Amino acid sequence: xxxxxxxxxxxxxxxxxxxxxxxxxxxxxxxxxxxxxxxxxxxxxxxxxxxxxxxxxxxxxxxxxxxxxxxxxxxxxxxxxxxxxxxxxxxxxxxxxxxxxxxxxxxxxxxxxxxxxxxxxxxxxxxxxxxxxxxxxxxxxxxxxxxxxxxxxxxxxxxxxxxxxxxxxxxxxxxxxxxxxxxxxxxxxxxxxxxxxxxxxxxxxxxxxxxxxxxxxxxxxxxxxxxxxxxxxxxxxxxxxxxxxxxxxxxxxxxxxxxxxxxxxxxxxxxxxxxxxxxxxxxxxxx
Amino acid sequence: xxxxxxxxxxxxxxxxxxxxxxxxxxxxxxxxxxxxxxxxxxxxxxxxxxxxxxxxxxxxxxxxxxxxxxxxxxxxxxxxxxxxxxxxxxxxxxxxxxxxxxxxxxxxxxxxxxxxxxxxxxxxxxxxxxxxxxxxxxxxxxxxxxxxxxxxxxxxxxxxxxxxxxxxxxxxxxxxxxxxxxxxxxxxxxxxxxxxxxxxxxxxxxxxxxxxxxxxxxxxxxxxxxxxxxxxxxxxxxxxxxxxxxxxxxxxxxxxxxxxxxxxxxxxxxxxxxxxxxxxxxxxxxxxxxxxxxxxxxxxxxxxxxxxxxxxxxxxxxxxxxxxxxxxxxxxxxxxxxxxxxxxxxxxxxxxxxxxxxxxxxxxxxxxxxxxxxxxxxxxxxxxxxxxxxxxxxxxxxxxxxxxxxxxxxxxx
Numbered sequence: 001x002x003x004x005x006x007x008x009x010x011x012x013x014x015x016x017x018x019x020x021x022x023x024x025x026x027x028x029x030x031x032x033x034x035x036x037x038x039x040x041x042x043x044x045x046x047x048x049x050x051x052x053x054x055x056x057x058x059x060x061x062x063x064x065x066x067x068x069x070x071x072x073x074x075x076x077x078x079x080x081x082x083x084x085x086x087x088x089x090x091x092x093x094x095x096x097x098x099x100x101x102x103x104x105x106x107x108x109x110x111x112x113x114x115x116x117x118x119x120x121x122x123x124x125x126x127x128x129x130x131x132x133x134x135x136x137x138x139x140x141x142x143x144x145x146x147x148x149x150x151x152x153x154x155x156x157x158x159x160x161x162x163x164x165x166x167x168x169x170x171x172x173x174x175x176x177x178x179x180x181x182x183x184x185x186x187x188x189x190x191x192x193x194x195x196x197x198x199x200x201x202x203x204x205x206x207x208x209x210x211x212x213x214x215x216x217x218x219x220x221x222x223x224x225x226x227x228x229x230x231x232x233x234x235x236x237x238x239x240x241x242x243x244x245x246x247x248x249x250x251x252x253x254x255x256x257x258x259x260x261x262x263x264x265x266x267x268x269x270x271x272x273x274x275x276x277x278x279x280x281x282x283x284x285x286x287x
Numbered sequence: 288x289x290x291x292x293x294x295x296x297x298x299x300x301x302x303x304x305x306x307x308x309x310x311x312x313x314x315x316x317x318x319x320x321x322x323x324x325x326x327x328x329x330x331x332x333x334x335x336x337x338x339x340x341x342x343x344x345x346x347x348x349x350x351x352x353x354x355x356x357x358x359x360x361x362x363x364x365x366x367x368x369x370x371x372x373x374x375x376x377x378x379x380x381x382x383x384x385x386x387x388x389x390x391x392x393x394x395x396x397x398x399x400x401x402x403x404x405x406x407x408x409x410x411x412x413x414x415x416x417x418x419x420x421x422x423x424x425x426x427x428x429x430x431x432x433x434x435x436x437x438x439x440x441x442x443x444x445x446x447x448x449x450x451x452x453x454x455x456x457x458x459x460x461x462x463x464x465x466x467x468x469x470x471x472x473x474x475x476x477x478x479x480x481x482x483x484x485x486x487x488x489x490x491x492x493x494x495x496x497x498x499x500x501x502x503x504x505x506x507x508x509x510x511x512x513x514x515x516x517x518x519x520x521x522x523x524x525x526x527x528x529x530x531x532x533x534x535x536x537x538x539x540x541x542x543x544x545x546x547x548x549x550x551x552x553x554x555x556x557x558x559x560x561x562x563x564x565x566x567x568x569x570x571x572x573x574x575x576x577x578x579x580x581x582x583x584x585x586x587x588x589x590x591x592x593x594x595x596x597x598x599x600x601x602x603x604x605x606x607x608x609x610x611x612x613x614x615x616x617x618x619x620x621x622x623x624x625x626x627x628x629x630x631x632x633x634x635x636x637x638x639x640x641x642x643x644x645x646x647x648x649x650x651x652x653x654x655x656x657x658x659x660x661x662x663x664x665x666x667x668x669x670x671x672x673x674x675x676x677x678x679x680x681x682x683x684x685x686x687x688x689x690x691x692x693x694x695x696x697x698x699x700x
Contacts, residue, residue, distance in 0.1 A: 013381055033421035040418060044409040115405045119398055119422055120381035262523040281384045284377070285300065 038128035056140045064089040071214045081158035082250045091213040098137040098179045104130045104181025109191045123280040131176045160249045178265045183273035188279035211236040235261040289357045291517040295388035342436040348374045350530045359504040363521035371525040372510045394473020406454035419466045433469045441465035468495045474506045515673045546577040567592045567660035579674030584637040592626040601652040
């Protein structure tokens with residue numbers, strides 16, 4: 001080790017807290033940990049199961065099938081020219097990504113209390129790794145969507161890709177970041193108020209019904225104009241509607257919706273980072 | 288060169304509110320107050336002094352801790368349970384932040400607290416080496432270059448591609464220690480890791496830690512209750528009590544201070560109420576210096592007498608389970624002591640204590656062949672540290688026998 005000047009401290013552990021203490025350099029130094037956490041999450045979930053990663057596909061397939069039977073065949077929700085099953089599969093897959101991001105990140109502090117109580121590493125690595133490993137699961141689910149897409153296409157369904165599909169990755173990223181931001185806010189509050197855990201459980205379920213997952217946004221405006229605003233002010237509804245527009249060429253695309261969603265996502269994410277940073281310093285005393 | 292500097296570190300915990308604040312607890316408090324009962328959560332989290340009732344809502348787990356660590360120094364931290372050692376290590380390893388004060392460091396700190404946290408049971412030993420190493424702050428390339436050494440040191444070659452959930456607890460500890468031992472931080476923080484593993488592995492671990500500190504000039508902070516490993520490893524020791532540093536200096540001196548400090552307290556507490564009706568009563572009984580197998584045992588009795596009389600003294604020792612095993616009686620060697628009115632001092636010295644390490648209880652009797660003046664059953668509780676009856680290193684196994692003897696061995700061919 002080279003001689004270091006007496007003033008040259010590497011870092012200081014202090015009682016003072018900055019509002020935003022976001023050290024990119026440090027996170028970059030721990031990139032291998034991020035990668036290993038992602039690998040751990042992906043590899044271990046289905047260890048000692050027979051179907052293994054097939055479970056990733058079974059979940060959205062059966063959910064989409066059920067939705068098709070209940071909402072389209074029984075309740076007669078119109079999906080226009082698009083086959084109802086494909087319509088639901090797209091909505092369910094994207095919704096699932098948000099759902100898993102939110103519910104797993106909101107548990108960050110509680111499930112990792114033992115390890116956080118022993119060693120230091122940038123805590124944000126954990127929610128980041130959850131977002132990324134769920135992205136990989138989403139990728140697998142997207143493959144099955146593509147398979148059905150091709151199947152329906154050659155069977156003469158009226159679906160077409162628009163050039164806007166190039167922006168699809170951005171929409172997925174937006175969804176992930178929104179889940180990350182919300183998850184970080186909730187995870188910080190759960191350390192003190194465990195009640196939130198239960199609220200998240202069924203709250204997310206309710207949220208799905210106002211996020212235009214199994215119906216087009218236009219249908220809500222038409223059938224329930226009085227409470228359609230609940231859906232219209234929900235950024236998730238715009239993400240799902242836009243994603244369907246890109247993939248299936250159905251539904252509406254609104255610039256207002258996109259700008260609004262991006263704005264909300266950035267605000268939620270910033271708030272999440274600030275609260276998360278505050279909590280990570282002392283949560284071990286309150287968990 | 289100073290590598291680490293702690294300035295006015297204090298950590299405050301709030302009694303009763305630690306980890307609470309949820310509605311159910313608040314309701315419980317409210318219900319208790321309606322019935323006129325004490326707040327049921329007031330006693331939670333009192334770290335500072337467990338035995339006394341809290342008089343304030345707040346407690347200081349650490350109070351104004353100041354110290355510096357030089358590069359290459361192996362600093363031991365000792366103290367009773369609840370002295371604040373682990374809180375200090377938690378702050379050092381950045382798990383929590385201090386309430387006041389600052390710690391400045393010139394090197395990366397990595398901690399090895401209760402090894403094996405972060406192991407994933409479903410992953411194999413090899414995968415866990417990478418995961419655990421990364422958690423402790425190593426990069427993948429660093430771990431790869433040391434993988435073979437780590438596996439060899441752990442002694443788990445055969446199981447390395449088996450999921451860790453099939454490992455015995457000893458194997459887990461070995462593997463975890465091996466990962467951490469090959470960590471190359473500038474400052475390594477270790478808490479009580481050597482308490483686990485078998486004798487062979489403990490020896491290996493201590494040897495490795497000596498290499499780390501001596502060979503590579505690494506700085507190590509080491510918390511333990513095991514005085515033998517502190518003695519073997521550390522060049523300097525800090526002794527803590529009730530969140531404060533009460534001694535800081537060379538290893539032997541600080542350990543002596545700690546052990547004496549602990550024993551004096553035990554002895555003095557038991558003689559608070561002297562029976563004034565007795566003609567002769569024991570006023571004080573202290574065991575001097577630390578007690579070690581095969582070393583000098585030194586104790587001092589102060590007897591208050593109202594009459595002039597010839598007395599004999601017996602000091603008997605029982606195991607912690609109250610099984611009497613050992614007697615030191617002045618009558619056996621024809622000694623008796625002439626008491627004068629007032630305080631009398633008697634010393635008992637045993638040249639080579641034949642008790643192996645462990646906890647013992649002492650009874651004290653004062654009387655004559657026909658009369659008991661004063662008797663205190665299990666009045667002192669003392670700890671015998673590991674020592675040697677000859678000079679071949681500490682006795683580490685008791686084999687169930689509390690008393691050992693240094694016989695003269697002769698071998699005829």
